[in-house]
Amino acid sequence: MVIPQKPLAEIYRLSDIFNGYGNWYRAEKNTSIPTREGFVCIIRGGLFSVLRKSDRLLIEKCSAPSILGVARNLNNKNYFRIQADAECHYQLIPFDKFLSEIENHQCQPQLYKVLAWNIDLLCHREELLLGHNSYLMIKGNLVTLAAMDEFMRNKINVADYIVKRTNLSRSMVMKTLSQLRHDNYVEISKGKLTALRTLPESL
Numbered sequence: 752m753v754i755p756q757k758p759l760a761e762i763y764r765l766s767d768i769f770n771g772y773g774n775w776y777r778a779e780k781n782t783s784i785p786t787r788e789g790f791v792c793i794i795r796g797g798l799f800s801v802l803r804k805s806d807r808l809l810i811e812k813c814s815a816p817s818i819l820g821v822a823r824n825l826n827n828k829n830y831f832r833i834q835a836d837a838e839c840h841y842q843l844i845p846f847d848k849f850l851s852e853i854e855n856h857q858c859q860p861q862l863y864k865v866l867a868w869n870i871d872l873l874c875h876r877e878e879l880l881l882g883h884n885s886y887l888m889i890k891g892n893l894v895t896l897a898a899m900d901e902f903m904r905n906k907i908n909v910a911d912y913i914v915k916r917t918n919l920s921r922s923m924v925m926k927t928l929s930q931l932r933h934d935n936y937v938e939i940s941k942g943k944l945t946a947l948r949t950l951p952e953s954l
Contacts, residue, residue, distance in 0.1 A: 754898045755871035761861035762816045766793050768852050775842055784833040784841055791849040792819045797839030798906060804832050809915035811872060814903055815839065818865060821849075836906070880917060886954045888917045889927050893937065897947040908942040930954060 775795065778784045784799060786792050794817045801810040810831060823829050853862055879891035892913045896904060913924045931937045931950070938946035 754895060755868055755875055758861075758864045758868050759816070761864045762818060764861050765818060765853065765858055765865065766795070766816050768856050768858065769793060769842060769844055769849075772844065772848075772852075773842060775840055778835040778839045778841065780835055780837050782835055784835055784839055785843065786820045786823065786829065786831075786833055787843065788823070788829070789846050790843040791821055791846055792833070793817075793842045793844060794819065794833075795840045795842065798836040798903070799839055800834045800836055802832050802834060804830055806918075807832075807915075808918060809912070810876065812836070812899075812903065812907060812912070820846075821862070821866060822869070885917075885919050885923055886927060888919065889913055889924060890950050892916050893931075893944070893947055893950065896944050905943055907944075909939055909944045910942065927954065 778797070784792065784794065794813075794815045796815045798812070798814050799817075800812055802808065803810055819833060853859060875895075879895065880888055883891070893909075896907065896909065896912060899907075910921065910924050910928060913919065913928075914921050917924075928937065928939065931954070932939060936948050936950050937944065
């Protein structure tokens with residue numbers, strides 16, 4: 752399954768509108784990045800995780816640039832929290848100011864594309880995880896991890912990533928990874944995925 756490609760050109764275009772607006776803030780590693788009601792958060796630099804608020808299930812590992820909080824401010828619901836995985840730099844833009852500037856710069860098409868990409872990501876996650884057995888869930892997340900750029904992949908522990916993304920037991924994940932390594936389907940060095948070959952349909 753092809754992972755939806757991040758619309759970087761559109762995100763940069765939207766972010767550039769606010770280059771000179773307000774303050775930029777810093778979030779230290781392993782601290783929360785605020786996504787307050789009434790504000791859009793533009794993450795300018797760093798690596799971060801999107802976690803489900805109710806149980807800290809990992810939704811995505813992400814890198815800057817990113818724009819967060821548009822959908823939440825449209826429906827006043829906040830299902831996620833954001834955690835810095837490395838030092839992050841961000842801005843908080845009042846929601847009304849964000850929308851008015853987008854309109855002034857006639858950037859609605861770019862915003863629609865970013866929102867559509869976010870929907871695609873959630874659909875991709877659902878396709879990976881819902882209604883599948885544990886092996887197919889692990890397989891899907893290995894493929895997702897392998898598709899990341901090398902910089903991101905080298906920051907992520909394979910077993911931790913799969914456990915946090917699926918809520919499967921660590922013993923189940925480790926047993927499956929061990930079998931895949933034994934059969935030469937995957938290569939893992941110091942906990943990081945270094946190679947992935949075509950995985951079997953079942954294990």
